[in-house]
Amino acid sequence: MPAALQSLLVLLASAVAALALARVLRLPSMLAYLSVGIALGPHGAAYFAENEQVSSVAEFGIVFLMFSIGLEFSLSRLKAMRHMVFGLGAAQLLVTLAGTMAVTIFFYGQEWRVGFAIGAACAMSSTAIVAKLLSERLELHSRPGQQTMAVLLFQDLAVAPLLIVLAALGKGPEALAETLTLAMAQTVLVLAVIVLVGQRLIRRWFDLVAGHKSPELFMLNVLLVVVGLSLATSAAGLSLALGAFLGGMLIAETPYRHQVEADIRPFRDVLLGLFFVTVGMMLDLGFVLAHLPQVLMALALFIGAKGGLMLLLTLLLRNPLDVGLRTAAQLAQAGEFGLVLLQLASDSRLLPADAFQVTIAAMLLSMFLAPFLIARAAHVGKRLSGSEFAHRAEAIHDIAVHAMDIREHVIVCGYGRTGQSVARFLSREQIPFIALDIDTQRFRQAQDEGENVVFGAADRREVLMAAGIARARAVVITYAEQPATEAVLDLLRSVRPEVPVIVRTQDDTQIDRLKSLGATEVVPEVVEGSLMLAAHTLSQLGVPIERAIQQVRATRAERYASLRAFYRSESDRQRDRQSADGDALRRQIPERLSVVVEAQSYAVGRSLADLDLGRFGVSVDALRRGGVRGDDPDPATRVLGADVLVLVGATENLSRAEQLLHAGPV
Known part of the structure; x- marks a missing residue:
């Protein structure tokens, strides 16, 4: 072998x-x-x-991770978070860098270049560890999670300038100004080209690729974008990860974000695991045992000082103590880019051998302790406050205001595709509802459309009470994640156990468990999909559509107890129901897309009839102007700047229609 x-x-x-x-x-x-x-x-x-080939392959784990994070942080979202990113993020990096330099210079007698190198490395936190842990704990969009990701985002953006500075310091102080000026100019030029030009090209390119309807071609195109942009920034003297991050942000502006994220997840997780293997190879346990007092002191100083500074910054921004504690714990460890910076400083002979070994040992040990520290901080934070939302009076007030004037309503937990579909049916029957969601982008889009959607996590008692659970008629849980669904059910059982709860689940393996937790009815997506697939198949094979629908109805009657009487009685209306089901077989559930018309867009000044979006198979469901929403707008309506058009149609058709609205016919 x-x-x-x-x-x-x-x-x-x-x-x-x-x-x-x-x-x-x-x-x-x-x-x-x-x-x-x-x-x-x-x-x-x-x-x-440990060799260069293994490290190079493992580095692509970080590349794919940064690409995934870029998908979460679109340009619009980055703009919305700019104060947190460039405020809290910059403050964390500068304060940690300055504090580490001061300790290194005054307590250890090192020169300022050594202090800067160690401070730059220590200021970094692990995007790989924290993002993965927050994702697994469903806390990416919590307040501590958003603050943590904002700081990590700034750190990732700062890696390229820090690499440039450390390389310049290694060449000597005399060449510092010239090297930095040239490198910074090169950085600005490359980033401007990628963002300004790439933003216009990436959507059209993905539309072209998606038009071929080939999953293989689509996947290869995603890999091409990830690797190509990474190598482009690397060739310009920047990091591979920065190019991948920018590529993710550009694709996040297209309708293909969720598909791309699903496609790259296997590559990301496997390569990221290989990266952590190489990180483990760097830890010399013999050195740690031989210099245990120094390493433990450095570790305590590292975690204590870095976490303490972060806690102080968050408290100065008037965060609750539990939010500050959790944010500090999530940023108290070292990061993968910190290891890269430290290695560069060592290669540039900026660090003595002993200082390098002690620092890297403390950094690696902090990464080992990170999961336990984050879990412990979350536990302590909950004990301090009982809930993250307990201190968010403004958010709770906003939810209460939206639910104040409605009674006998439905609370929809999660406003993704399933939640939106449920909400449309409720609206047609004039049944009031309030939807809860913690995806900021989805929340803002729903608000632009004038939907009754509020930002809040349904597994929080305060949120459910503010949403009017005491007077609600029913609750619908549309989460795809089983732990999140179980958390809401557990809370509902203690708050109002008699309220009907309809739950969505991926398959039928968890039906019994969800019902034991309090679900009135559980709808498995796999079962519903298989029923419709079977009905289509029978129809195509020549079986009368009435007989196919009858089998579907019989199967549903066995599975859904609360609807059994509906499926098995009222024979006088059976033909109408069968006809409706037959129509459902021939109809696809459309997607919705909100398009904000800019002042320079092609659509401005033109009527909906002139735009003729129907040729793309797209209809205008609503038009929102100046805070007022109008459903089914008249075709003679002329589009103005800042209008929000709510379009309905297939994904690929929506993309073409949006392109027409902004850029005109191509």
Whole structure:
């Protein structure tokens, strides 16, 4: 067996075993990968020697992670978060850098360049660890999660300038000004070209690729964009990760964001695991044991000082104590880019060997402790406040205002595609509803459309009370994540156990558990999809549509107890119902897209009839102007700047219609 293949087999077997053990012990998968690196690396069993090829492949794990984060932080969202990113983020980096420099210079007697190098490395936090943990804990969009991601985002943006500065410091103080000026000019030029030109090209390019309707071609195109932009920024002297992040932000402005995110997830997780293996290889346990007092002191100073400074900054911004504590804990560890900066400083001979070893040991140990520290801070934070929303009087007040004038309403938990579909049916029957969602982009879009949607997590008692659970007629839970659904059910059982609760689930394996938790009815998507697929198949094979629908109805009657009487009685209306179901077989559920018309857009001054969006298979469901929403606008209505058009149609058709509204015929 070739040596490379044998090494790969050992690595995969070790990773599988460690990951399985971590799952059994309910530990983060990151710890499993780090343990494999320590055990098999040059400082452990020495089965693997850390080499440039392994590190290069592992670096693409960070590239794909940054691309995924870019998908979450679109240009519009980055603009909306600019105060937090460039305010709190810049403050964290500068304060940590200055504090570390002061300790290094005054307490350890090192020169300022050494202090700057160590401070720059220590200021970084782990995007890989924190983003993955927050995603697993469903806390990316919580207040501590948003503050943490804003700081991490600024750190990621600051990596490129810091790399430039450290490289310049390694060449000597005399060349510093010239090197920095040239590098900064190059950075601004490259970023301007990618953002300004790429924003116009990426949508048209993806429209062209998606038009071929080939999943293989689409996936290859995504990989091309990720790798191509990463190498473009790398060739310009910037980091690979920065190019990937910008690519993610550009694609986030297109309708293909969710599909792209699903396609790259397997690549991201596998390569990111390999990155953590290489990080584990860097930890020399022999050195740690030989210099244990120094390493522990550095570790305590690192986590305590960095976390303390972050806590102070968040409290100065008038955050509640529990939010500040959780944000500080999520940023108190070292980061993967910090290791890169420290390695560069060592290669540039800015750091003494002992200082390098102690610092990197403390940084790696802090990354090991990060999952436990974050979990502990979340537990303490909940005990301090009982709820993150307990201190958010303004948010709770906003929810209460929206629910104040409605009674006998439905609370829709989650306003994604399923929640929007439910809301449309409720609106047609003139049944009042209030929807809760924590996706900021979806929340803003719904508000632009004038929908009764508020920002709030349904698993919080205060939010449900403000949404009027005491007088609600029913609750619909549309979450795709099982833990989130169970959390809401558990809360509803204690707040108002008699209220009817209809739950969406992926398949029928969790029906019994969800009903035991208080669900009145559980609708499995897989079952509904299979029923419609079977009906289509029978119809295409020549079976009369009435007979196919009858089988579908019989199956539904067996599965949905609350609708059994409907399916098995009222024979005088059966033919009408069968006809409605037959029409449903021939009709696709459309997508919705809100388009904000800019002052320079092609559509300004033209009537809806002139635009003729119907040729794309797209209809204008509503027009919102000056805070007033009008449904089914007259075709003679002329479009003005700042209008919001709510379009309905297939995804690919919506993209063409939006392009026409902004740029005109192509």
